[in-house]
Amino acid sequence: MDVKELEPFPELDIAWCPGCGNFGIRKVLMQALAEMEMDLTRLVLVSGIGQAAKLPHYVKANVFNGLHGRALPPATAIKAANPELTVIVESGDGDMYGEGGNHFMHTIRRNPDITCFVHDNMVYGLTKGQASPTSLEGFKTAMQPSGVILEPFNPLAVAIALDASFVARASISDSEQTKEIMKQAINHKGFALVDIFQPCVTFNKLNTFQWFKDHSYYLEEEYNPRDRVQAFQRALETDKYPLGVFYIGPERPVFEERQMVYTRGTDPLYRRSCSHEVMENLLDAKMGNPPEVLQQR
Amino acid sequence: MDVKELEPFPELDIAWCPGCGNFGIRKVLMQALAEMEMDLTRLVLVSGIGQAAKLPHYVKANVFNGLHGRALPPATAIKAANPELTVIVESGDGDMYGEGGNHFMHTIRRNPDITCFVHDNMVYGLTKGQASPTSLEGFKTAMQPSGVILEPFNPLAVAIALDASFVARASISDSEQTKEIMKQAINHKGFALVDIFQPCVTFNKLNTFQWFKDHSYYLEEEYNPRDRVQAFQRALETDKYPLGVFYIGPERPVFEERQMVYTRGTDPLYRRSCSHEVMENLLDAKMGNPPEVLQQR
Amino acid sequence: MPQNVQKKTDELSVVLCGEAGQGIQTVEFLLTALLKQCGYNFFSMKEYMSRVRGGSNSTEIRISSRKVNAYVRRIDILFPLTRAALEHVRDRITEDTLILGERERLTSGGDTGDLKIVDTPFTALAKEVGGAIYANTVAVGIIAGLLQFERDITDHYLGEYFGKKGDQVIKNNINALSKGYEIGERLRGERYPNLDIRKNPEIFDDIIVNGAEAIGMGALCGGCNFVSSYPMTPSTGILTFLAQQASRFDIIAEQAEDEIAAINMAIGAWYAGARGFVCTAGGGFALMTEGLSLAGMLESPMVLSVGQRPAPATGLPTRTEQGDLQFVLHAGHGEFARVVFAPGTLEDCFRLSRMAFDMADRYQIPVFVLSDQYMVDCYYNFKRPDISGFTAENHIVRTGRDYKRYQFTESGVSPRGIPGNGEGFVVLDSDEHTEEGHITENLDIRTRMVDKRLKRLDDLRREALEPELSGERDCRLMAVCWGSNANIVREAIEDSGRDDISLLYFKQLYPLPANTADYFQGAEKTVLIENNATSQFGQVLRTEAGVNIEDTIHKYNGMPFSVEEMTDHLMAFAGRED
Amino acid sequence: MPQNVQKKTDELSVVLCGEAGQGIQTVEFLLTALLKQCGYNFFSMKEYMSRVRGGSNSTEIRISSRKVNAYVRRIDILFPLTRAALEHVRDRITEDTLILGERERLTSGGDTGDLKIVDTPFTALAKEVGGAIYANTVAVGIIAGLLQFERDITDHYLGEYFGKKGDQVIKNNINALSKGYEIGERLRGERYPNLDIRKNPEIFDDIIVNGAEAIGMGALCGGCNFVSSYPMTPSTGILTFLAQQASRFDIIAEQAEDEIAAINMAIGAWYAGARGFVCTAGGGFALMTEGLSLAGMLESPMVLSVGQRPAPATGLPTRTEQGDLQFVLHAGHGEFARVVFAPGTLEDCFRLSRMAFDMADRYQIPVFVLSDQYMVDCYYNFKRPDISGFTAENHIVRTGRDYKRYQFTESGVSPRGIPGNGEGFVVLDSDEHTEEGHITENLDIRTRMVDKRLKRLDDLRREALEPELSGERDCRLMAVCWGSNANIVREAIEDSGRDDISLLYFKQLYPLPANTADYFQGAEKTVLIENNATSQFGQVLRTEAGVNIEDTIHKYNGMPFSVEEMTDHLMAFAGRED
Numbered sequence A, B: 001m002d003v004k005e006l007e008p009f010p011e012l013d014i015a016w017c018p019g020c021g022n023f024g025i026r027k028v029l030m031q032a033l034a035e036m037e038m039d040l041t042r043l044v045l046v047s048g049i050g051q052a053a054k055l056p057h058y059v060k061a062n063v064f065n066g067l068h069g070r071a072l073p074p075a076t077a078i079k080a081a082n083p084e085l086t087v088i089v090e091s092g093d094g095d096m097y098g099e100g101g102n103h104f105m106h107t108i109r110r111n112p113d114i115t116c117f118v119h120d121n122m123v124y125g126l127t128k129g130q131a132s133p134t135s136l137e138g139f140k141t142a143m144q145p146s147g148v149i150l151e152p153f154n155p156l157a158v159a160i161a162l163d164a165s166f167v168a169r170a171s172i173s174d175s176e177q178t179k180e181i182m183k184q185a186i187n188h189k190g191f192a193l194v195d196i197f198q199p200c201v202t203f204n205k206l207n208t209f210q211w212f213k214d215h216s217y218y219l220e221e222e223y224n225p226r227d228r229v230q231a232f233q234r235a236l237e238t239d240k241y242p243l244g245v246f247y248i249g250p251e252r253p254v255f256e257e258r259q260m261v262y263t264r265g266t267d268p269l270y271r272r273s274c275s276h277e278v279m280e281n282l283l284d285a286k287m288g289n290p291p292e293v294l295q296q297r
Numbered sequence C, D: 001m002p003q004n005v006q007k008k009t010d011e012l013s014v015v016l017c018g019e020a021g022q023g024i025q026t027v028e029f030l031l032t033a034l035l036k037q038c039g040y041n042f043f044s045m046k047e048y049m050s051r052v053r054g055g056s057n058s059t060e061i062r063i064s065s066r067k068v069n070a071y072v073r074r075i076d077i078l079f080p081l082t083r084a085a086l087e088h089v090r091d092r093i094t095e096d097t098l099i100l101g102e103r104e105r106l107t108s109g110g111d112t113g114d115l116k117i118v119d120t121p122f123t124a125l126a127k128e129v130g131g132a133i134y135a136n137t138v139a140v141g142i143i144a145g146l147l148q149f150e151r152d153i154t155d156h157y158l159g160e161y162f163g164k165k166g167d168q169v170i171k172n173n174i175n176a177l178s179k180g181y182e183i184g185e186r187l188r189g190e191r192y193p194n195l196d197i198r199k200n201p202e203i204f205d206d207i208i209v210n211g212a213e214a215i216g217m218g219a220l221c222g223g224c225n226f227v228s229s230y231p232m233t234p235s236t237g238i239l240t241f242l243a244q245q246a247s248r249f250d251i252i253a254e255q256a257e258d259e260i261a262a263i264n265m266a267i268g269a270w271y272a273g274a275r276g277f278v279c280t281a282g283g284g285f286a287l288m289t290e291g292l293s294l295a296g297m298l299e300s301p302m303v304l305s306v307g308q309r310p311a312p313a314t315g316l317p318t319r320t321e322q323g324d325l326q327f328v329l330h331a332g333h334g335e336f337a338r339v340v341f342a343p344g345t346l347e348d349c350f351r352l353s354r355m356a357f358d359m360a361d362r363y364q365i366p367v368f369v370l371s372d373q374y375m376v377d378c379y380y381n382f383k384r385p386d387i388s389g390f391t392a393e394n395h396i397v398r399t400g401r402d403y404k405r406y407q408f409t410e411s412g413v414s415p416r417g418i419p420g421n422g423e424g425f426v427v428l429d430s431d432e433h434t435e436e437g438h439i440t441e442n443l444d445i446r447t448r449m450v451d452k453r454l455k456r457l458d459d460l461r462r463e464a465l466e467p468e469l470s471g472e473r474d475c476r477l478m479a480v481c482w483g484s485n486a487n488i489v490r491e492a493i494e495d496s497g498r499d500d501i502s503l504l505y506f507k508q509l510y511p512l513p514a515n516t517a518d519y520f521q522g523a524e525k526t527v528l529i530e531n532n533a534t535s536q537f538g539q540v541l542r543t544e545a546g547v548n549i550e551d552t553i554h555k556y557n558g559m560p561f562s563v564e565e566m567t568d569h570l571m572a573f574a575g576r577e578d
């Protein structure tokens, strides 16, 4: 499939700043999807609000662009309501780990078969430069004039602590590898998190393209992503941040598979309807005859 | 100090079920406070909603019994507004890790000098027996008739991933040790989490007193709680759950200490007021004279 | 008292009161099932504390010839299980109340004063037949004897009910029932010689569900196949009911990590073609208001069941109130259309919940089913609904290549496609958007989109359910109420014996039909009855229908109105009969 | 046009339009500062897209003899920085608009049609004096020349302003200003021979702050010493303003992880004796409604600044609207008292924000400062407030041994203690509680506590701020508005030249003073003006004051009303002058 097929319009007005790392992520995502020959009509891009979260508008796909911080709950539900769809979440560090932190944790526990790309620019871009959960200590902003005093959020360590199914980090300074990691994440069955270093050229003068290059390196080839404790240890490295697939959890059924409804067939919910027979049976059970009355009320 | 001084009323009507593990936690907490000779008028017990969260009503102290899931934000603010107070949070597994999950993560990042006791009964007690984040896979309830399908939340592993200042687990089946851990937590400077196994005799027939006894043991004496990776590794053990202090993070200033306001004196906020002089200076700066206009607008 | 005696001959109000966990529910289950089996109309309501064990809870079971589906204060027969229970309902006890209890237990805390307790040794009798555990069945037996239940029915039922526990248990239960039956028969002779509660053969075809189940079943009939919620009294029952149907119905029921996740999941589910549902209480709904606004912007269908309880904040978690109407009406930032139903009968719980899904889907709006603790917990026998005509038709279209989710149309509603069902792309955006669903800052489009989202209110008003009028428009007093007060006010009017008092029961609270004001033309006086302190529906009537009701009746202590106090209120407002 | 020419002699509307990040702000800063230095009244407003770079944003700067603090559509002088900018404001350009731009740049996308651009080679001129970077100063110079700013003032200012950058930079800027100045002087001669904008020496003592700063400073004056919020347009400015004061004022400013944390933190802060504050937009407030209800139940003071923007959901993040009033009024489950202020001038932003803290503390309720994007972003010179009389008195008591947080009192308000300040214990509970603050299920206490929480509305009504009437009650047309429309409607009425149109500006929206209806007695016609689609304040007037206004003026495309369109609207409603 030609990448051009993923262009949504002829003359797209992209609202990102010139030079923004998001352009690279968009390009790489489109390449990955093209190489995977993704059926676009069955692709759903889900996002919250932020610069990163605008990405779905710039790719030809079904789009659910919801609320700030709330990409994962609809994404989980979309996949559960129709497992035939491929669901990819595009989010920012504030969107996913700040406002959306609780969903981040509990979606990992749920383990739906969706992919979650977090454009991690260590700042709130859209709202013009406040600290984000991943901002480094001491990072100064208009809102944090004496610098950030909170411990930076370590998304990989937390995901590994939650036994996430797939945990990786990429840096858009390396498109080729980022593309491969993206493909691997999309192909992975289960919840896949990829935290992607993305320079915000306007509001983050600390974590620039160069900084990300200088402060990252790839996990060695022989690295074994099946070792949870080792993955955790590597996730703690911050002198230089390792890139690559940190952790692949033990195989376990995904959220949607475990729903009773799909033990009765694979049809998505929209192709089913309430059976009169089952309903009549339920009404029968509500007529006060033993022993349902005890069980049901 | 005599424990009796911590009794709030002569005839207290405690709403817990007979045999509930919460009675033990209350007793041990009161003992710990008594042994510490706590100044009760400066003690604030903060809680959300749940069975555990009722505890503050049963101890003589200042009480902030707020919303379900929202104990940590007010607790953080109370300590910040008046660092002279001792702030202890009493919460349940649903309250803290479910509804309150986002605050759990970000409060750890903030590192206020407060103590957080989570009564972990692996179930929603007050709402009559639904699964909680810590419920084990397969645990059956009215709401989860085919058993829990989510991965249990591992509070210790997550706290360690977030580099929490103090991370421990206790089990109320051993009052003596629990008391010692509580005291250590209260004395610790920085955010201290103690997850306390607490049997719910009514709605959790799986994780009973006996079960907690059979499924736990203490970390060895020579265990070093300063090793984060090892702490993580031990936090993953679930055949038998280790008890004790898992992790003590590197020393770092607490949230309230880092506020500019306390660099100008230790007075709590209520003993300060807006200075007219500073205000007049600010007004001066707003008169359009250079160069404030540029910086401020 | 005279009037009471008259009434009593064709109805009985039985109240069980004791600690949480003391087994009231077992008595209640058995008794109501047997009542149904024997052909008696009944009504049951609960009031309980927010605790799992201890405290004092009570259940009222009314047995009657005519259908009476409302809470009465009067207690004809009281089974107090503890001394505290007696105190708990003391102010409902009158001379006519028959108190059946174990005197020793009830006087343990001191003398019961002027309360005359008919000492009834449940435990002793139970032990005679096999153990204290059968005390509950003895209690059931008393009512059975009083009403002279057919013994073959009771014994057959006990046989089935305890079937799995073996013959000995069955036998002991039957014997226990007999012990009670004897007492009941004796009491009938002594105290209720004129008791004549008519059986009604028609009720054999009735169903027995409480409000929570009725709402849940209505939802299932409305095609609900996805529910995501977070437990909260009084709506947990709806959620668990639906969760338990997942083994039979094609429904996904998920306990969300919080209410925010719940509503955002449900919106996602609708987007993907499911019919999503959330059920919560006022406090949980507070966390959903941003999601509600999202539904408004996305033009996503959504059904929300909000069960009210006394607030603000945690309030009285297990009690009842109608204090969240204005919140539900105005929740969510910005302006968009919605519908609010407030069922006042179990039949309406079922019917309106079903309709809610249809309305939500057709108009692509959020629809509320607003109930309260009293409504979801009460139950009575009512006609089994005929579901043969229902189809939960999905109002979705197959998308074509040039599909536009927000195509401008005359009605404001655009054909709704879902991803993966057609060649088109379905693009939803919480920002202001173009017809294609893409983010825009075009100010003209903005205006048109606002109009589009609000336009459907015209149709919604046209389709709005009219209030239910019982009695004449031209009347001395029009008693206006909504939701769960319907049956209470209805019975109070009947009890008043006055045919110049009419009932106007609103089951749709917003939008109101255009002719709403007409209902108020003929009444000499109008009174508005609400379970809150600030006349919240009164404000709706004023702004939506231009109707201004000065006289109001309020209650906000956490309990529903009783029929008796309502009768008193109405009589006071109606004044002397002309 | 004739009328326009007349007007133009004592005022100018200058508009800068270009991409985000193109330096409009630098021109704006310099120009407004110089205007102030030279003694000119000015007003500035912005409209901008939700993007950090690119797009088309514009800033309007009005310079005038009389104070005019409202948005006009008219553009006298336009500086379009890009071709797209020209398109962006095209429908505001008339024959009288002087367009100053670099022709080449503006025609790059094709001919500009009938738009006459006065080619002004900013860049070339800037390069002459030292580099393209000085183009902004050239632009400032044009207005300086046009208005004949005293050069010693301008040059002194530039010297200070660029002081740190060294003499060369200062010199280049002065030269750049001269280049523009020449153009300006020439234009004055050619195009504005009669221009006569009076200076006003009094304004030297004025301050210049925008709405966000005015609210923030009011809060500081009100004793605010704790702010916890989550960034959200249009309220981020308030938050960052306060954060930046932490180095001077005793204030803790914390960026919360979400809005839920924000409000719960602020409530905790009040509990511990601080004065907590949250600032957010409608969508962020949606996440605070549960916390609001908590404040209601705890009887905790709370101040909330809600900045409205077009909704639902994300809507138009950087635009303006008045669409959240009903939400703010009814948000939170259950019933409790609140106050809603809606400042319509910067003076009121300051004043009401200060008052909000006092009201919140005295009445132990949540108080809202409801604003919008237009209000927080606009700024003008206004009288420096005299703060000498203000004391942010803490209404807290030292607790005694038998302290009861919720002691019943006549007014409903109990003395508020805080932990650690006295011998007593301060117990707060989100459940219904006793006077001591402990959880209770006592139904009588429940009723009394509801009454207690609502009782204070009587005093609040008595203390409510009256609407501000400009003109006579007996008038042809009463133009009613609230919040940020105040100055717009005021100027529109002035422009209409009619003294039979009066302005009624509400700055407190709830509760309304008892005499509200009186204001509406004398008007022949009344029209209600709101920046929303559904007349939200109209509903308040109906339910709270029994005032029913049929005629309404709406705008909801994301822009404020302009003075001109408002004048047209009012003239249409007022009809011919008698």
Ligand SMILES: Cc1ncc(C[n+]2csc(CCOP(=O)(O)OP(=O)(O)O)c2C)c(N)n1
Pocket (backbone or CB within 6 Å): A049, A050, A051, A052, A053, A068, A091, A092, A093, A094, A095, A096, A119, A121, A123, A124, A125, A126, A127, A132, D230, D231, D232, D233, D259, D283, D284, D287, D314
């Ligand atoms: C409930 C809510 N709160 C706040 C906002 C404002 N807001 C929009 S995006 C954003 C943060 C964006 O940061 P991030 O997620 O890191 O995305 P980025 O722009 O950096 O890509 C905020 C605070 C909002 N839209 N909704």
Ligand SMILES: Cc1ncc(C[n+]2csc(CCOP(=O)(O)OP(=O)(O)O)c2C)c(N)n1
Pocket (backbone or CB within 6 Å): B049, B050, B051, B052, B053, B068, B091, B092, B093, B094, B095, B096, B119, B121, B123, B124, B125, B126, B127, B132, C230, C231, C232, C233, C259, C283, C284, C287, C314
């Ligand atoms: C916003 C909100 N959602 C739901 C509830 C209902 N609720 C109260 S406590 C609780 C869970 C309690 O579980 P946990 O925190 O584990 O405490 P436990 O009772 O087990 O001690 C729930 C769901 C509520 N009060 N508020």
Ligand code: SF4
Pocket (backbone or CB within 6 Å): A015, A016, A017, A019, A020, A021, A022, A051, A121, A125, A126, A199, A200, A201, A202, A203, D052, D053
């Ligand atoms: S502000 Fe930063 S993240 Fe946003 S578009 Fe610009 S460079 Fe990218």
Ligand code: SF4
Pocket (backbone or CB within 6 Å): B015, B016, B017, B019, B020, B021, B022, B051, B121, B125, B126, B199, B200, B201, B202, B203, C052, C053
């Ligand atoms: S329900 Fe469980 S947690 Fe709650 S009081 Fe009873 S035993 Fe304790």
Ligand SMILES: [Mg+2]
Pocket (backbone or CB within 6 Å): A050, A092, A093, A094, A119, A120, A121, A122, A123, A124, A125, A132
């Ligand atoms: Mg970011």
Ligand SMILES: [Mg+2]
Pocket (backbone or CB within 6 Å): B050, B092, B093, B094, B119, B120, B121, B122, B123, B124, B125, B132
């Ligand atoms: Mg629990």
